[in-house]
Amino acid sequence: MSDTKDTPEKGKTLGLRGGGTETSHVRQSFSHGRTKSVTVERKRKRVVVPKSGAGGAGGTGGAVGRNLSDTERERRLRAVQAARAQEADRAEQMKAEEKAREEEMIRLRAEKEQAEREEREREIARQRKQDEEREKEAAAKAAATAPKAKAAKVEEAVDPAAAQAAASRVEAGKGPAKSTKTDKPQDDRNKQPKGGKAGDDRRRSGKLTITQATGEGGRQRSMAAMKRRQEREKRKMQGSNEPREKIIREVKIPEAIMVSELANRMAERVAAVVKALMQSGIMVTQNQSIDADTAELIVEEFGHKSVRVSDADVEQALQTPDDAPEDLQPRAPVITIMGHVDHGKTSLLDAIRKTNVVSGEAGGITQHIGAYQITTDGGAKLTFLDTPGHAAFTSMRARGAQVTDIVILVVAADDSVMPQTIEAIHHAKAAEVPIIVAINKIDKPGADPNKVRTELLQHEIVVEKMSGDVLDVEVSALSGTGIDTLLENIALQSELLELKANPDRPAEGAVIEAQLDVGRGPVATVLVQNGTLKRGDIFVVGEQWGKVRALINDQGERVEEAGPSVPVEVLGLNGTPEAGDVLNVVQEEAKAREIASYRAQAAKDKRAAAGAATTLDQLLAQKKASESTTELPIVVKADVQGSAEAIVQAMEKVGNEEVRVRVLHSGVGAITESDVTLAEASGAPIIGFNVRANAPARESANQKSVEIRYYSIIYDLVDDIRAAASGLLSAEIKETFIGYASIKEVFKVSGVGKVAGCVVTEGVARRSAGVRLLRDNVVIHEGKLKTLKRFKDEVAQVQGGQECGMAFENYEDIREGDVIEIFETEEIERTL
Structure with a gap:
């Protein structure tokens, strides 16, 4: 089908101006050649044009019509916008009215809830008043009814559910309260069955729910609150209504x-x-x-x-009152044997104890402080401390003098007074203890006891034979000569001192030595000075604390207690204390922990303050010293604390301004893997004194090529470290002048450079020697000769008075009249 449009037929149409219809004919084509003509009308938009006041032409009238329609459109648009604005204002007004109504409703609801709450509180107060009146009536009844009331209270305390239900009834009041709209579901949920009892409600309720636990009025009273209430009721029943008096603490x-x-x-x-x-x-x-x-x-x-x-007041627990004179009992004297190394201190003690301790000491010298107690033939007990005499053990001798009552100064008759003898005299005088001089080795050839007495006069020690007041005894540790006389003098001196202590008080003592035993842990050798130390006592020692697990005497036997002047080994510490620390027994473990923690923190703060209190000048001086000083780092592990301390002090004395020994770490116990790691990081050897490395440490040291050296004698240790430090010293250069030569003429040789024609004026000139070029006695150049010729031949040396040719290596500024100084150098190894 096809459409065909004919030419529109223009004719007159009815309608308003600018309106009407337009007609046109369309011819439709169908199949089989059929066609049909159809009339189509198209209506125009009717435009209403208002009448104009001035009669214009038709063309201008159309333009005016268009302008008026735009104006109309704008007017209508403004009208619509105004209508919308009015609608928005009405909406805002309605919203504000709605909000005001809601606030009013909330206020009314709050007032209603407040009124209901006040009503409920009045009801609860009334109920409580009635309960109090009933309780007063019950208290006024006969004594026969009192047990029943008490049983009811006990039953209420045993059954929390019953007490809870009773509390809910008291809060809810008697009779149903008027519920609001918001409280209705809650009231329906908690409403009891009509005519039901509290026990029935408890039986029907089953398990305790959140609603029952919280209750209608919020949280329920706790068990503690109910117990307090029961106590108040009990006091009321007993007639004591006054409140309990507050304890002021x-x-x-x-x-x-x-x-x-x-x-x-x-x-x-x-x-x-x-x-x-x-x-x-x-x-x-x-x-x-x-x-x-x-x-x-x-x-x-x-x-x-x-x-x-203050924090320091924690140590007030260690302060104890002075002992009453009637509580003091005699105690054994503490005698310290001091003197120079190898003067026979330990041998003398062996003769007194009738044992052989020297054979057990490495190298025959004492490495530790030994503490022993003996009983004389007369029944008197004596406590002996044997101190080392080597120079490295100064602090040990000082500790021995601090805890002693009498000092036996051992001086060999053949060696007389030596450096450590003088040091021991100073320690004894500083401790203000009496001295007994034992002149040993009197049976040795060359012994001269009078020489010893005479030399002691220089140090203000005047013996009795020199009209003084210091006891002196000539003894022989090997033959036993004079031992009895020495013991008699000790007993006499102790009687003069009138030594007493109170054994019935918490123990106090001093740590003579401390070590870390692999099987027993930290072990401290303690000399009890006052009181009695018992197994199970809690104590504080320095920065450590502990509980006495075992006490072992000098014979290796376990004992239950140790009284004054008794040396024992104490097991049960939490760490290794420092030798010289004071042991105090306390009552509570918490107090012991507090005191030890305070001391450790105070020591830490002190070290930090010492490290921080450095000025800029000090830092610069330290940096300059470290740059100019070569260090030999070492790691030290020893068997006991005193030995480690002595080794560290000895290492501080090894070295000079160029080389010094630096102890990176010192400790007690076996060499561990962490020590090997520290030594590897610092490139330091590990020094083991009477200790060995465990298996993991040995394997780690082999893998990391860390040297471990073992020693049992402190002499050998100090000598080896001194030798190692000496190897770090730069060799000393010694110069020897062998000749002088004077330059007579300077030649320029192709391929060689400037050559000086010289005359050896003094000594000899050698090709291998060093030379200096002097100009007006000022050194211009220092170096070596490139060539030394005699005529045309290269020679090794030229004798004095002969002529030769010289050329310098890498230097050609030579002039006639200069002087050449010829010298040889020699390196000399230095030692500390």
């Missing part, structure tokens, strides 16, 4: 205290203390700390008395 406040600890010291609830702090504007929890000022305010607020203390 004296609360100690340190510089910082935890909130929970403050509550415990006041015996107040932690929640109450936290609440008081929050009301003061301090938001803290029970595990946070507060300062002393804040804690003092809280203590005063709770009505207690505050006592300010």
